[in-house]
Amino acid sequence: MTSTLTRRLLLQCSLAGIAAGLSGGCAKHLSGRKVVVVGAGLSGLNAALILERWGFDVQVVEARERVGGRIWTLDALPGSPEGGGNVMGANYGRVLKAAHDLQVPLRSPPRTLPSDYFVDGQRIARDDWALAEANPLPDAWRSIPPSGLMGKLNASNPLLQTRAWQDPKLMASDTSALSGLSALGFPDAAIRLIGANNSYGNNLDETSLMSLYRVMGEFGRLSGPALAVKEATKGNMRLPEAMAGQLARPIEMGSPVKAVRQSSSATLVTLASGETLDADAVIMTLPIPALRRIDMDLPASQATLLDTIDYHKVVQLHCIVEAPFWESAGWGGSWWTDNLLGRIFTRPIPGTTRFNMTVWINGDDCDALNAMDEVTCVDRVSRALWDLMPDAREVTSLGQLVRWSNDPFAGGVWALWRPGQAATAHAALRAPAGRVFFAGEHTAEAYRGMEGAMESGERAALEVMRLLA
């Protein structure tokens, strides 16, 4: 890592040095200003690397003993499944460029096995979905599998511009997904099926329809030479690890921040250990639930706003399957359900005969699970799994439980916007407060997820450079 770093810095100096006789070359950019970046996820690492490239003295501090934030590869399990960010979209330009530059190998993900359905206690084979009596969708929609519903809804997407999802004029008429689906004639059973598997709200009543359209619009706007989604061959964590390896100053790991205080000339970051770091600027990249735990000088309106933002709840139970128990029954291997289990995604582990099977539970259904101790929670989910598919029990081992809402440094998987909320809340949340700047996927405007994190790091780095130029 050190030799790579040295070569990289030398290269940057030599490029800038083209004009050295005219401008003083590399030394010109060494402003010597100190920046503390709180959080070693993609947004913090991207901001830190940009600022270091231009001569800032950057210290990244990270509460966990690992980098990556909500990218978390479960390396201890066969197949190294992703407990966090799992897909690099084809239009994730910043993510793909970073992986290319840092020589993090990518691959097309092993194909997730086809889904069958469990609705109201009945199994529906995927080929029977359209005509099945238990299919709860209205007539005009019933031929569409649950995973394709958003695509059909996108046909009426009113968001024609990248930032329109937070446009106050459109937000004034933003409604909940529940009322939107009810207006389209979706009965309660269909709403239950969709609600159990909604990734963009903890319940449909609090899910902004415009936020759903934003997600759909982003998916529909793919461009560029690479159209297939990617993942890092050895786990997505390898990307933030490689980025961290490029930093000149080692990250302070295992160092939660307790307070950020500003005076007229500097900013003081106090770690839980009692150590203090003084900085000319601070970039806070933490998700909002983690941000709430830090004592900060914020305008009252901004501090109050932090309390109003919900985060999406996800509970995952990662399992390893030794043999495809579903084949003899003619099942595909993955399932969508309207019960506690939500969705079950299964995919082969390359080079083996085994499979990663992830039970993926969304939203308010997680509340009871999050309140249990770990053993009880695993028991509750696995019992539901064995009840639904008894054949699985003999060939399935339980790997790891992931509960993002219970992680004090995350508090959920991503920010949610209630109907109409993005019109005012988004801009206010990303607004700098003195010498404190904000990044993280919740502050990004064009993208969400990993690419949104990278995008937000760029914007925050630019804001710091304006301040400290």
Add this chain to the structure above:
Amino acid sequence: MNQCWRDLAISCALICCTNAAAQADSPTGEQLYDIACSACHSLAHTPDHHIGPPLGGLLDRPAGAVEGYRYSEALRNSGWRWSLPTLLAWLADPDTAIPNNAMNYVNPMTAEETQRLG
């Protein structure tokens, strides 16, 4: 002068001008390009691993014309030709300039910074 030497000379001139102005105008154009453009666009002349089309030889090029790159229909049929004014209009708000384009992008720069970059 072949194309490579011409580009190098232009690059040196740009860096020179950028740095000369840097005392008063910061971030510099070079820094702005690094932050706001370089993740998705290279300065090469042919498509590469970046997801956006290459920007080498951009000026006076018709929009959507780099062979081998998948453009939106809207950009390809726009009739635009890249010049300083069209580039600035595009960067100010790509969605307004050419609706239904494929560049999912919010410009983080101020209008003055965008001018400096252009």
